[in-house]
Amino acid sequence: MMTDRVRQILSWYAGENPGVVGNLARMLNTGTLAGTGKMVILPVDQGFEHGPVRSFAPNPPAYDPDYHFQLALDSGCNAYAAPLGFLEAGAVKFAGQIPLILKLNNSDTLGRHGLQPISAVTASVKDALRLGCSAIGYTIYPGSGERNEMYQELRELIREARECGLPTVLWAYPRGTGVPKEAEQGVDICGYAAQISAQLGAHVIKVKPPKDVFGQEEAKKAFEKANVPTKTMADRVKHVVQSAFAGKRIVIFSGGEAKGTAEILEEIKGIKDGGGSGSIMGRNAFQRPHDEAVKLLKDVMKIYAS
Amino acid sequence: MMTDRVRQILSWYAGENPGVVGNLARMLNTGTLAGTGKMVILPVDQGFEHGPVRSFAPNPPAYDPDYHFQLALDSGCNAYAAPLGFLEAGAVKFAGQIPLILKLNNSDTLGRHGLQPISAVTASVKDALRLGCSAIGYTIYPGSGERNEMYQELRELIREARECGLPTVLWAYPRGTGVPKEAEQGVDICGYAAQISAQLGAHVIKVKPPKDVFGQEEAKKAFEKANVPTKTMADRVKHVVQSAFAGKRIVIFSGGEAKGTAEILEEIKGIKDGGGSGSIMGRNAFQRPHDEAVKLLKDVMKIYAS
């Protein structure tokens, strides 16, 4: 059951305790992609982050917390990630059926808008243990003036989670005064976010699919000087993965805004070809009717498994 | 194996506990320069500080954390310094093979730009113990409006590290509203930074190679009045070393921006002639191909050993 590829991935985390390594193994060995070293995770924090109607009105059954546990199971995801309330609501009913990732911090669009974003810590490592989770999740906004506070908060949460045998999944979204709005998904910015995440000690890194734009002039020059190609998604993903310790950290990519199926699958193919470890796909999944969502997720997994 | 010179250096730290003294000894007695009282340290925090593409694209194997441990070993460095993630990624594989310095605070160019720089504390003294490190590292920006916060944060970290037998290596980079941009490497500014570092209790002080410019009018007058020469690198290094308690603290110099080999070796010669304790050389090492980097580092060591 333990494949050579998963063994290889776990070897990158030598020095971590068996609890942390075991939870990484549990996520890698669950679902349709079990053993392939690839992961597709269902994240549902949009109710908190964007509000319920924007998130769930397109597919009303998704207002129900149980819906997402079931969707993750039906589609064979490796894990399901959500804020405290969503996990608490279904964690007993689905206990032991799928690895859970508790997102410890969250932001809403009602408060603290603007240039120096920082999320609120809305759950604890102890909550993650209580709910039987396999990992904690945290979001940083490199580029925000509150960067230092986030990095320092994260440092303590990683430490506490590790002592409890839990790895950390880090959502890295460059945003704030330090990053031009139009370049938040710039290939250099995504690569930099992946590097920072790895340096901060994240076990699984989640960034947005990189675009062929640049956020930092000096970085652009470095790409050009070294002839690093950035034309295709595969090219750019390759850079991001390389930026995560030469690929020695698990890097997964968000699906981003809802879009058409063909476009999604095309993007996934690029991620796969660039060496990405997988996807974390929320709105594109749960805003579709259940069966369509399951089909999409299975098609995505098929690409990763190929 | 313990030379008179190393004994003499350790005597400057009388009153420190045997753990702190022992870790200083370990660094001084490792690698090609073991026993000479000189040190060459490989630091690799540029992935965090400047971003991955600017740092590693010139020599892509350097994206891999293992690369730097191996480079430090191959070239006979006294120690290897890096942020949390880079050390975690290789610390078991290279356990016990080379002294490690965990850089506890780090900054990136995505966030908190501007005139009052301060780095985020991204790792802890407990991390340093867990990873088997021989010292902690910390960066101060004298000249920043956040100076007091940094000095006070440092005070607590030095205290905690000492109780655990770990010495502190201090990166002192004058920067911010208090220092004219063009004089950040001014000979008076570098000397002042070395003095502040020593007064704050640093065990090893790292400054930039001083230039023949001045940042403070009153300091310039003092140089002139006392006829302190500043024309050559050796002259200027001599002042900086003197400013670090008449040379009774270990002072090492950064290599700064990547440049040509001849220029580097010329600079090293000046540092050596001025009485500097050694170099901490990052970009000039890891951005070269492996064998060139090893050769350069060995040539640098040859100068210090001469």
Add this chain to the structure above:
Amino acid sequence: MMTDRVRQILSWYAGENPGVVGNLARMLNTGTLAGTGKMVILPVDQGFEHGPVRSFAPNPPAYDPDYHFQLALDSGCNAYAAPLGFLEAGAVKFAGQIPLILKLNNSDTLGRHGLQPISAVTASVKDALRLGCSAIGYTIYPGSGERNEMYQELRELIREARECGLPTVLWAYPRGTGVPKEAEQGVDICGYAAQISAQLGAHVIKVKPPKDVFGQEEAKKAFEKANVPTKTMADRVKHVVQSAFAGKRIVIFSGGEAKGTAEILEEIKGIKDGGGSGSIMGRNAFQRPHDEAVKLLKDVMKIYAS
């Protein structure tokens, strides 16, 4: 050995614990002035406060931390005061030979310029114990917009130091938006600073020698109305000493900027005649060649002892 005068001075501090009283006694009973109730203290924080070249280039042996311990011993000072690094560097070598005062906060001229000065806390009461000190030192800038922060920080440090048997020596330098630059040493301002220091609970108060100028119009009127003379140094020192609880707190005066010997001794005579408890003399001592400095300090002590 315990003289009536010292007994009288200690009686002002009745209610303090024996540790605090004992350390005051230790300082009063050390050196040439032992038992006279007068004190001459060597302070060397200028390396931190003004930078090394301005401080030590006039007398290069003073770059060496050992130099100042030895100078204080050779000249028979009551105590030696310095920041953390300088004390750490010599505290074992000179252990038990002279009372030490650890300056807990310090400022440099590289950062945080401007109108609202506040020093960084660069050492702790625990450091003072570890280094075997007899007192802590702290600097306040009455007149600064950061005044409250300093007073409150000081309050906690005095409390902690007292619990450990350590008295507090307070440097009181009116400075900031609340005090006209030219009146920082005004007789009313110095007296006010002495009063604030005493009210804050300082055991030993250090102010600058008062000048015959005024910083506050209303204070000036009060001097005139009550016919308080301010023409001579003795007159003005008398007011400052009176402002420190009718002389029931030890008040010592800084030497200020380097100047000629005759001028210094004239000033000391004024302080002595006005009832000052002594001097804390840094630059005028350590910037002279060793033997001249010893002679000057001994001449100063002779005046106080007369």
Add this chain to the structure above:
Amino acid sequence: MMTDRVRQILSWYAGENPGVVGNLARMLNTGTLAGTGKMVILPVDQGFEHGPVRSFAPNPPAYDPDYHFQLALDSGCNAYAAPLGFLEAGAVKFAGQIPLILKLNNSDTLGRHGLQPISAVTASVKDALRLGCSAIGYTIYPGSGERNEMYQELRELIREARECGLPTVLWAYPRGTGVPKEAEQGVDICGYAAQISAQLGAHVIKVKPPKDVFGQEEAKKAFEKANVPTKTMADRVKHVVQSAFAGKRIVIFSGGEAKGTAEILEEIKGIKDGGGSGSIMGRNAFQRPHDEAVKLLKDVMKIYAS
């Protein structure tokens, strides 16, 4: 420098943090046996355990704490183990020159005689860090009525030491009402002690050389039924090593009471042939004159290296 054999040994400790693994590596890579996977450790706790005259009168220079640091260095030992006082007395002088093991608990023959022996905890993990040690040491007496207290005390010390990156060396001496006096070194008893030690989480296990006697009737039967040979020292050591997780823990053997050189070397050969990891040899070393001791230790190492 890192040999395949040492790599293999360290692989048994996967899941431990890099600090623990690094300190094991440091001990395995020090001295004459560096890299062989074998260890010879000098332990000097007999002054505490048996009293000074019995321990040091045979070779009076051994009263001096420095003597043992030097002996360990001169003979090329992998590490030196002693109680707090002996390490404190020389830890600065020999800082960084040889791995130190701080014995955290000790017993003397003046008190608490009798059937339920238990040692006093005379030093802490924090002491080990302060003194720059590479491991802690602890003694258990399986067979004592105080067994539970010891096991539980040990549990907490191993946990605290691990968090600080320190491995634990366990002295396992079956003794007390549960073990017949004459069978304290019985092959079954020694094997059982090794197993308990490994189960308690010890990283390095120290037992006495097993004799061809049995302490438990049922164990004797099991040996006979399975035809486990116990005639030679090699046979018996093989059983003890196997009992320590099929040899996946480092097991070293004490020298026991002082005896003749030939007898010692014969015993070492048996340990080596049985697969033991090495020796921890105190009285047989430090009670001989210095040069004889060095020669003996080197001869012992020669056997292990062969």
Add this chain to the structure above:
Amino acid sequence: MMTDRVRQILSWYAGENPGVVGNLARMLNTGTLAGTGKMVILPVDQGFEHGPVRSFAPNPPAYDPDYHFQLALDSGCNAYAAPLGFLEAGAVKFAGQIPLILKLNNSDTLGRHGLQPISAVTASVKDALRLGCSAIGYTIYPGSGERNEMYQELRELIREARECGLPTVLWAYPRGTGVPKEAEQGVDICGYAAQISAQLGAHVIKVKPPKDVFGQEEAKKAFEKANVPTKTMADRVKHVVQSAFAGKRIVIFSGGEAKGTAEILEEIKGIKDGGGSGSIMGRNAFQRPHDEAVKLLKDVMKIYAS
């Protein structure tokens, strides 16, 4: 003022912080024996330990706490040691005049008689700081069944005192079921007590003058085998001092029961000739009339100074 002998003694404590070293220096550099490396300490805990009438009725002024401070001063002792109450009663009046040692644990003859003696901890390290003490004192009874509790309590107190810059003076009185009553002062027992004290980390060790009897059969054999002479006091003291790390710890001897002057001086001469560091003399001092006591103490000091 700092003599070579005192420097040498302080060098034995390298690795201790400057506060600890400074307080040792303070005791060694106080009183008549200042600078000689010898110490005479006045201890007055007999009021607590034996009751007031037995202690003070022979010389009723000694009921007054002030009496003992004054006696220590008048006779030129290096320090005065007493329980909490006695020190509190005079510590302000005599503040800063003589080094004080606060005895942290004490026993009375009203309670816990019997075979397993252990003293109560009646004061704290914080009390020692509050009272301005230069050291803490603690009593162990090796040989008691409560040995482990005492050693462990002591371990924590030494640690806490060290962090506050205070050394530890250890009273080591073998007593209890493990030591034959008649051999409590046996030469082997006293040597063993000195060794245990040093191994436990005591800075100054106080034992009783050894007698030419033996408490342990095996120890007696070791003396005989090694031809260690024990006939004269000097012989026996030499063994005890050697047992304290070859003389690298300060060892002082109690005066024991009250006795005649000639007998006392004879004993002191033996201690001096055997290399003892001095005496701690209570009853033989304070139970004599003041002037006789001063004379006796001065005569004792004369012997040590000769």
